[in-house]
Amino acid sequence: MTLYGLAHCSTCQKAQAGLEAHGWSVSFRDVQKQPLTDDERAALVADFGDKIVNRASLTWRAMSEDERAADPVAMMAARPSVMKRPVIVAGDQRLLGWTANVKRALGVPA
Numbered sequence: 001m002t003l004y005g006l007a008h009c010s011t012c013q014k015a016q017a018g019l020e021a022h023g024w025s026v027s028f029r030d031v032q033k034q035p036l037t038d039d040e041r042a043a044l045v046a047d048f049g050d051k052i053v054n055r056a057s058l059t060w061r062a063m064s065e066d067e068r069a070a071d072p073v074a075m076m077a078a079r080p081s082v083m084k085r086p087v088i089v090a091g092d093q094r095l096l097g098w099t100a101n102v103k104r105a106l107g108v109p110a
Contacts, residue, residue: 005085
């Protein structure tokens with residue numbers, strides 16, 4: 001399983017700890033320190049659509065209207081922290097966030 005996020009993100013930290021506590025082997029990738037390729041960002045947009053952009057984030061709020069209007073692939077390239085997180089890839093499953101539904105899908109108590 002691969003978890004994509006930011007090392008300083010408390011939700012990503014909780015997700016990784018919860019998954020590991022329930023037997024998952026988690027490979028964590030900090031998208032600021034190891035940026036996603038154009039193809040990886042495009043795949044996330046294909047999987048999640050506009051939901052991949054975290055419109056509640058401080059990063060989003062600090063962006064200009066022109067920046068907000070950009071293509072999500074380009075937006076995540078310029079500002080990796082605008083990506084909603086964590087993104088969890090487990091086999092064929094592609095999951096976004098650390099919600100009760102995501103936890104249930106991975107066998108982690110909500």
